Amino acid sequence: MEFDPLAFAGTAEYYSRGRPPYSTDIAEVMRHELSLDGNGRLLDVGCGPGVLELALAALFQRVIALDPEVGMLTEGARRCLHAGVDNVRWTQGVAEDIPVLEVAPCRAVTFGQSFHRVRRREVAELVFEVLEPGGSLVLISNAVVGRPQPESPGYPSIPHDAIEELIITYLGEGTRNYLERWKVEPPERFEVALSQSRFRGSRTVYAPGRPDLIRDIDAVVDNYFSMSYAAPRAFQVPSYDLELTEDRTLGNPLGIKGAGEAGATGAPPAVVSAILDALKPLGIDQIDMPATPQKIWQAIQERSAAKAAAE
Numbered sequence: 001m002e003f004d005p006l007a008f009a010g011t012a013e014y015y016s017r018g019r020p021p022y023s024t025d026i027a028e029v030m031r032h033e034l035s036l037d038g039n040g041r042l043l044d045v046g047c048g049p050g051v052l053e054l055a056l057a058a059l060f061q062r063v064i065a066l067d068p069e070v071g072m073l074t075e076g077a078r079r080c081l082h083a084g085v086d087n088v089r090w091t092q093g094v095a096e097d098i099p100v101l102e103v104a105p106c107r108a109v110t111f112g113q114s115f116h117r118v119r120r121r122e123v124a125e126l127v128f129e130v131l132e133p134g135g136s137l138v139l140i141s142n143a144v145v146g147r148p149q150p151e152s153p154g155y156p157s158i159p160h161d162a163i164e165e166l167i168i169t170y171l172g173e174g175t176r177n178y179l180e181r182w183k184v185e186p187p188e189r190f191e192v193a194l195s196q197s198r199f200r201g202s203r204t205v206y207a208p209g210r211p212d213l214i215r216d217i218d219a220v221v222d223n224y225f226s227m228s229y230a231a232p233r234a235f236q237v238p239s240y241d242l243e244l245t246e247d248r249t250l251g252n253p254l255g256i257k258g259a260g261e262a263g264a265t266g267a268p269p270a271v272v273s274a275i276l277d278a279l280k281p282l283g284i285d286q287i288d289m290p291a292t293p294q295k296i297w298q299a300i301q302e303r304s305a306a307k308a309a310a311e
């Protein structure tokens with residue numbers, strides 16, 4: 001798949017709220033299968049908002065979380081900070097950058113639902129180079145088809161087909177074509193790419209599914225907004241009618257009154273206060289407007305580097 005730098009722009013918070021979680025046993029299965037003992041290094045490629053960092057960081061001494069999307073890295077760093085996970089280095093870049101990241105030797109390299117986004121054969125070879133002897137490349141995803149179905153708790157199932165049609169009515173036939181392309185022409189199976197690399201093959205391991213996963217409406221909407229094809233973007237705002245209403249004030253001879261800006265004045269300081277509250281545990285007490293993900297990311301990096309230098 002061709003790399004699209006905007007594919008996941010704006011999706012990070014929807015992702016962390018809405019994507020169905022992996023198996024609760026994922027860490028235990030990894031620990032057992034790879035004989036992990038809390039040492040060594042993990043490189044997690046396409047880390048998103050820190051999904052695997054939260055689950056797996058305790059199994060390694062150090063984790064390098066790699067993603068091209070700064071919003072994902074910021075959200076991942078925030079969530080790990082909140083959970084007390086402090087052995088992760090957040091790095092902006094793509095899988096194809098692995099040779100210049102200076103991460104070797106790695107005990108494991110993980111791709112959580114991200115291997116389909118890279119040039120698979122080429123990247124498999126790059127991973128092979130940075131693994132320590134006996135190290136593993138681990139591709140993680142949720143599997144539903146062909147897996148045992150737990151008994152239904154009685155709620156209606158999610159009407160995915162109807163939701164997709166609704167999305168297409170807003171985003172157009174280009175989105176339909178994109179979705180159809182994945183169904184008609186699914187990407188080459190990962191096993192094939194790996195068998196043609198120096199890994200020479202692969203093994204599939206299933207962690208037990210979650211029998212009690214019930215999604216409410218907000219979670220379903222967040223999940224769709226976390227998809228690269230359905231993320232809400234400013235340029236996709238539906239058209240709307242604009243009307244002008246003239247209503248002169250009697251308070252001055254010109255009939256002029258301030259409007260518009262006054263109603264919006266409270267919002268920016270409230271947003272910046274919330275950001276500063278979230279960053280307070282790191283000792284960050286200043287973010288200049290506009291508070292872009294890049295600026296927050298930069299401030300976290302600078303503070304982490306200053307803290308590491310002081311230790």
Ligand SMILES: C[S@@+](CC[C@H](N)C(=O)[O-])C[C@H]1O[C@@H](n2cnc3c(N)ncnc32)[C@H](O)[C@@H]1O
Nearest residue numbers: 008046047048051069072094095112113114117
């Ligand atoms: C579906 S999300 C997976 C997030 C997380 N790993 C998980 O398990 O849920 C895919 C992630 O891959 C990242 N990505 C896309 N192209 C990439 C590339 N060429 N190299 C590395 N990451 C990439 C995206 O920015 C996104 O955060």
